[in-house]
Amino acid sequence: NQLFSCEGEVIGQVNGLTVVSYGDASFGLPSRISVTAHYGSGEITDIERDVELGGAIHSKGVLILTSYLKARFGAEHPLRFAANIAFEQSYSGVDGDSASLGELCGLLSAIGKLPVTQSLGITGSVNQFGEVQPIGGVNEKIEGFFAACQLKGLTGHQGVIIPVQNIRHLMLREDVLAAIRAGRFRIHAVSRVEEAIELLLGRPAGVMDAEGSYPEGSVFAAVAERFAVWHDAEKDDDEDEDKPAAAVVPVPVAVAASGESRATAVRRRHRGVNKH
Amino acid sequence: NQLFSCEGEVIGQVNGLTVVSYGDASFGLPSRISVTAHYGSGEITDIERDVELGGAIHSKGVLILTSYLKARFGAEHPLRFAANIAFEQSYSGVDGDSASLGELCGLLSAIGKLPVTQSLGITGSVNQFGEVQPIGGVNEKIEGFFAACQLKGLTGHQGVIIPVQNIRHLMLREDVLAAIRAGRFRIHAVSRVEEAIELLLGRPAGVMDAEGSYPEGSVFAAVAERFAVWHDAEKDDDEDEDKPAAAVVPVPVAVAASGESRATAVRRRHRGVNKH
Amino acid sequence: NQLFSCEGEVIGQVNGLTVVSYGDASFGLPSRISVTAHYGSGEITDIERDVELGGAIHSKGVLILTSYLKARFGAEHPLRFAANIAFEQSYSGVDGDSASLGELCGLLSAIGKLPVTQSLGITGSVNQFGEVQPIGGVNEKIEGFFAACQLKGLTGHQGVIIPVQNIRHLMLREDVLAAIRAGRFRIHAVSRVEEAIELLLGRPAGVMDAEGSYPEGSVFAAVAERFAVWHDAEKDDDEDEDKPAAAVVPVPVAVAASGESRATAVRRRHRGVNKH
Amino acid sequence: NQLFSCEGEVIGQVNGLTVVSYGDASFGLPSRISVTAHYGSGEITDIERDVELGGAIHSKGVLILTSYLKARFGAEHPLRFAANIAFEQSYSGVDGDSASLGELCGLLSAIGKLPVTQSLGITGSVNQFGEVQPIGGVNEKIEGFFAACQLKGLTGHQGVIIPVQNIRHLMLREDVLAAIRAGRFRIHAVSRVEEAIELLLGRPAGVMDAEGSYPEGSVFAAVAERFAVWHDAEKDDDEDEDKPAAAVVPVPVAVAASGESRATAVRRRHRGVNKH
Amino acid sequence: NQLFSCEGEVIGQVNGLTVVSYGDASFGLPSRISVTAHYGSGEITDIERDVELGGAIHSKGVLILTSYLKARFGAEHPLRFAANIAFEQSYSGVDGDSASLGELCGLLSAIGKLPVTQSLGITGSVNQFGEVQPIGGVNEKIEGFFAACQLKGLTGHQGVIIPVQNIRHLMLREDVLAAIRAGRFRIHAVSRVEEAIELLLGRPAGVMDAEGSYPEGSVFAAVAERFAVWHDAEKDDDEDEDKPAAAVVPVPVAVAASGESRATAVRRRHRGVNKH
Amino acid sequence: NQLFSCEGEVIGQVNGLTVVSYGDASFGLPSRISVTAHYGSGEITDIERDVELGGAIHSKGVLILTSYLKARFGAEHPLRFAANIAFEQSYSGVDGDSASLGELCGLLSAIGKLPVTQSLGITGSVNQFGEVQPIGGVNEKIEGFFAACQLKGLTGHQGVIIPVQNIRHLMLREDVLAAIRAGRFRIHAVSRVEEAIELLLGRPAGVMDAEGSYPEGSVFAAVAERFAVWHDAEKDDDEDEDKPAAAVVPVPVAVAASGESRATAVRRRHRGVNKH
Ligand SMILES: [Ca+2]
Ligand SMILES: [Ca+2]
Ligand SMILES: [Ca+2]
Ligand SMILES: [Ca+2]
Ligand SMILES: [Ca+2]
Ligand SMILES: [Ca+2]
Ligand SMILES: [Ca+2]
Ligand SMILES: [Ca+2]
Ligand SMILES: [Ca+2]
Ligand SMILES: [Ca+2]
Ligand SMILES: [Ca+2]
Ligand SMILES: [Ca+2]
Numbered sequence A, B, C, D, E, F: 001n002q003l004f005s006c007e008g009e010v011i012g013q014v015n016g017l018t019v020v021s022y023g024d025a026s027f028g029l030p031s032r033i034s035v036t037a038h039y040g041s042g043e044i045t046d047i048e049r050d051v052e053l054g055g056a057i058h059s060k061g062v063l064i065l066t067s068y069l070k071a072r073f074g075a076e077h078p079l080r081f082a083a084n085i086a087f088e089q090s091y092s093g094v095d096g097d098s099a100s101l102g103e104l105c106g107l108l109s110a111i112g113k114l115p116v117t118q119s120l121g122i123t124g125s126v127n128q129f130g131e132v133q134p135i136g137g138v139n140e141k142i143e144g145f146f147a148a149c150q151l152k153g154l155t156g157h158q159g160v161i162i163p164v165q166n167i168r169h170l171m172l173r174e175d176v177l178a179a180i181r182a183g184r185f186r187i188h189a190v191s192r193v194e195e196a197i198e199l200l201l202g203r204p205a206g207v208m209d210a211e212g213s214y215p216e217g218s219v220f221a222a223v224a225e226r227f228a229v230w231h232d233a234e235k236d237d238d239e240d241e242d243k244p245a246a247a248v249v250p251v252p253v254a255v256a257a258s259g260e261s262r263a264t265a266v267r268r269r270h271r272g273v274n275k276h
Helices: A056-073 A100-112 A138-152 A164-169 A174-181 A193-201 A219-242 A262-275 B056-073 B100-112 B138-152 B164-169 B174-181 B193-201 B219-242 B262-275 C056-073 C100-112 C138-152 C164-169 C174-181 C193-201 C219-242 C262-275 D056-073 D100-112 D138-152 D164-169 D174-181 D193-201 D219-242 D262-275 E056-073 E100-112 E138-152 E164-169 E174-181 E193-201 E219-242 E262-275 F056-073 F100-112 F138-152 F164-169 F174-181 F193-201 F219-242 F262-275
Strands: A009-011 A013-022 A025-039 A044-046 A081-087 A115-117 A120-122 A159-163 A186-190 B009-011 B013-022 B025-038 B044-046 B082-087 B115-117 B120-122 B159-163 B186-190 C009-011 C013-022 C025-038 C044-046 C082-087 C115-117 C120-122 C159-163 C186-190 D009-011 D013-022 D025-039 D044-046 D081-087 D115-117 D120-122 D159-163 D186-190 E009-011 E013-022 E025-038 E044-046 E082-087 E115-117 E120-122 E159-163 E186-190 F009-011 F013-022 F025-039 F044-046 F081-087 F115-117 F120-122 F159-163 F186-190
Touching (some): A013 A100, A013 A138, A025 A138, A025 A219, A025 B056, A044 A056, A056 A219, A081 B056, A100 A120, A120 A193, A159 A193, A193 A219, B013 B100, B025 B138, B025 C056, B056 B219, B082 B100, B100 B115, B120 B138, B120 B193, B164 B186, B193 B219, C082 D056, C100 C115, C115 C193, C120 C138, C159 C164, C186 C193, D013 D138, D025 D100, D025 E056, D056 D100, D081 D219, D081 E056, D100 D219, D120 D193, D138 D159, D138 D164, D159 D193, E044 E056, E082 E100, E082 F056, E100 E120, E120 E138, E120 E193, E138 E159, E138 E174, E164 E186, F013 F100, F081 F100, F100 F115, F100 F120, F100 F193, F138 F159, F138 F174, F159 F193, F193 F219
Parallel strands (some): A044 A081, B044 B082, B120 B159, C013 C120, C120 C159, D044 D081, E013 E120, F013 F120
Antiparallel strands (some): A013 A025, A025 A081, B009 B115, B013 B025, C025 C082, D025 D081, E013 E025, F013 F025
């Protein structure tokens, strides 16, 4: 009954990996993580925690990825955004921090409006500095995602992202190994969030230059640009209040003289700043 | 003793479907969902949760539909509204997220001031992106709504909205099947909230165009227009504070020169923006 | 030991009806509901809930009547008021939503400064749209209020307000029936809050006209006028801050030139707006 | 070990009356209620409740007297004050609302800076409109206060304030009756808070005139004046922010030209307003 | 293992006295109370309470001393400070209000930046008006502090501050009595906080004069001055916002022309006000 | 599976020391403490406490180090920052305050952007004034860190920081003693946080001079400078609001005329202030 997709790409949607136990048996299942972002005052709603379906370790993971995001993008000024993280169709509680790497990627996708590939599943925990930490049940999780892909049809682009520390725990079923050997399924071991970002979002995370900007086309540049738009939206909103004649609706309005919409101008200006 | 209506249309009022169990037997009953909306600072009060009559899964459903609404209409600026969602005459607690699709439609109805048909019952869960997710007890729910309509008299316009994934669970009683075959009762299977909106509110949800506007006459255009009025109300309120001579009461005041009320001007302006 | 009055009229004070059970026996007792209103930021304090003497259903009833009030009077702007609802001399907890109709009438009385007749007892639940919903124990409640009036002396003006849906549950004691037949006691069955308002406050609730105003002399006009005074008070308060020379105390000050107090001018202006 | 005084007068300090039970025996004891008031944003701290030493009924009593105060003095504008109510040297919890009448008098004393006579003990509950409600244990309470006064020495000015409804419960010990008959101890039965105020604070509570002012020298005039000073203090504070040259410390500064301190001018102005 | 000092003086640090029980035996131990103060919005953090190591009576004591402080120094305007009160190296919970007198002295020390002598231990409870209330275990507490001083070496300046009401409970060990008789240890019995302040801080508390100022050199003058600096800091901060050219860092900047730092000027001005 | 490093240096990352018990055996293990800092309104998130994995004593330790930080750097003005403290890969709860000294050093590192050496482990509690307090399990902690370093390879620069009061508890294993005697491992006993800061951050903490500044190059100077940048960021943000033409993104923008970026100018100005 679970909505599941292992093809195409979706903004804010990530294929997480979980382990389910029935008596002695335990097996892996994909679990859809979804993230939305919008204007706000800096709060990230961990929906599982909010309704008391998330355990302490899961909540800790979300606090840690929140710290990572704010320390990277809000080091010197407030962030005017809000985000919501949910485990879709999860009705019986989640725990552990093994989803935090995927949740962070989904969050950056939702903020930067950059789609996430659905071909890859991801498991891993992340610390406040973006380092990936090992998780449990790596084999069951890989086999579970492989099985789910098989049901939908292997495309040759599918695979999983795991923490580099978990390589030594790999003991996969023969059919999964065969698919890997045949190049029809892949395992990506990562040691930092930037590597996971590049795999899931299909473009480099981006390294900050000496002026504090990120390279054009990078994920972090898109995220920084969205934060700048929100910051500007707050300013516009205040201007509207002070200047009753200005347009109230915060959607782009064509500026006759320049032949360029205001939103485009805003974007170009920030892009310019990022290019420095 | 339950207030119930399966004719006409009402703003903010939706026929939800629930399953009740007595010993071995379980049967469906319609349950009225009501939603009001007014000026506020963005809070949606889930009344069942507030008084601890709502379970965790129900609360999660309301948080998710809230995310959907804010990500769609408040992506780049604050939303100055408040809304209240209640299960009327429900005295013993609700759980599950099968009402979230109907609650979201009721919320859009209350905000956009567009009436909901009472001829249709609705069940389904919705995710943060507006996709419909399957629910349980689909047969009991359909049979329960059918029975309630029969008591009031079948009009030929009645039916239910269900998630498309639940079609394969359909095993209805013969009398319901007969009514369906005779065209006196209908089952609508939907895969996105936009389809449910169109069925319940009688007009297209509306697809955002390149300028970020919705087509005139669409549900989303009416909702966006109400948010613009609220945004404007905040501005007016601040203007009043700064200009003591201005009228304090936020009801329309005729503007002599233009022969057009200020409220009409506001509405026309936003509509113009939406037409872009 | 209970303060009780079934004559005269009092602002913000309503005769609610409750049922008390001792072993097998259960009988009705009047219960005084009191409401005060003052300047604030929109909060309605349900005193029973605040001190954990109110059950979930009672709390739900107060949230629902709050929604009704805010959706009607605060649809497009903030309401600068606060109100407090209490069950007087109630020391052991209340539950059920059968007082919500009376509480809403008391709230409108306190806001609009219009007295409530003490000759009538009231029971009934109200939904977010002002529709009256049925309640339990209708016979015990009526008989209890009748008995309490008898002790004080029947005046011929006394009676009760009940939900229209409860008419079919009526099975009253012979002495009550006799008093009703003799025209010395009355039962008023209502289906909307506006009918209860008119009975308790002695003037029409008022229907909103096309300009959004209520008829002069109606309850809703008085309530809207009080909200306008509060809104204006906020404005005055800000003006004081900006203009140090202005009077600080928010009591009326005679305006020499016009021969009319400022408060009167304010009232006249709003009344004018309501007349549109 | 209890601090106790039944002579003289103290601002914000009231002799409450409590009943203590040991096995079958129960006897009355005076209990000192203390109240302080200062600049703030409208909060009244019920210290017993804050530290979870106060029961629900006691908390309800404090909420109700808060409503009374705000509805009377803050009907149309915010009140910039804070107050703290404590049962001194009470270490094991209080409940019941029989102190609320005394607490309200202590609160008015602290706000208006008018001393409370320590010669009188007080017991009684008050509703949102200032009406006094009956309490339990009236005989034990009176006898307990009488005994405490006897220990300190009867002055002839001592006595108790009780609710008028409790007169019919009076069954006092012979020695108390003898003292009453000899005019060495007095019982004052009151039906409204205004009567208790006059007894405890030694001046009339004050009746509001048509302009909304209270008679000079009345308790309510002093209270209204203090609220006006606080309101003015907020204004001055904002002025200071805007005019860096102005004095920052909110203590009176002599104004050379007029030969009158600024505080005096403020007081005179408000008194003027109250005289209207 | 406890840090303990009974010589010298430290700002914000007070030697409290506690009683510990092991089976039948109970003995006194000094317990270090530490207080810090800084810019804030009026909150006093009772660290024991915050982490649920403080009992209800202890919390009540801190609320009461907070009321005392705010009523004395914040009667007519907001206090822009924050303070933190902790029992150092206390790991198993504290209760009782016998530390509140010492905590209040530590608080005034931290705010006024005046050191507390470490030669004296203190026990006593304080009410909202600054009156000292009796406590339990006075003998064990005195003997415990005496023993701790003996270990460090009696200096002849050591002693304890106790409530005057506890004098009648004194039954000290012979060695303590001998030290007292020999003038090598002292017991100070106090009835008001001002007496404890003078003993611990080594200067008079200060009596408010008719203009609302305290005598130069008094503790209350230093405290009032610090509140004035904080109030001024808020003003400066707002000025900075409004005047972009002004210095941002709130540390003193030399003013060339006058040959006097701005901070000195500020201090002089307030001192002037206090001298009135 | 624990990430662990005992070489190099990292901003905001500290090697804490913990003791783990299995049955009768207990041994020490390093535990990574991580801290991030960013713009905010003064809150320090103790992540362990937030998710209820931290005990009361640990929470108390974090409150106390927070007091230390605010009293030192925010004595006279608000601090516009936020910080987050986590025990990485800690999944089963922490308690005790023996990490507070290391947490405070990590916090200062994150704020001042100065790296912490990973060669040293640290254990110790700190009070509100920066004094170090003794802890338990000192031998197990030292031996545990020694063993972890051995596994990674002793570099000769490794060692531990412990409270000076714990020297007398030292009873180390022979191999550790041998390494210490051979100069391949070191034990640093400290009595104040400033000593730990200098050891971990490799530069003096800094002593405040008469003008309230810290010596250039000191840790406290770097921390004060960061607070000044945040304070300035708030000001810039407000300026943007008031001057729509100004740049919104708070990253450095080259100022053509002066040949110096604005950020550099800001930094130079504050540095100048610190030099006074
Ligand atoms: Ca705005
Ligand atoms: Ca603004
Ligand atoms: Ca406004
Ligand atoms: Ca304004
Ligand atoms: Ca104001
Ligand atoms: Ca205002
Ligand atoms: Ca101010
Ligand atoms: Ca201001
Ligand atoms: Ca500022
Ligand atoms: Ca400002
Ligand atoms: Ca801004
Ligand atoms: Ca700002």
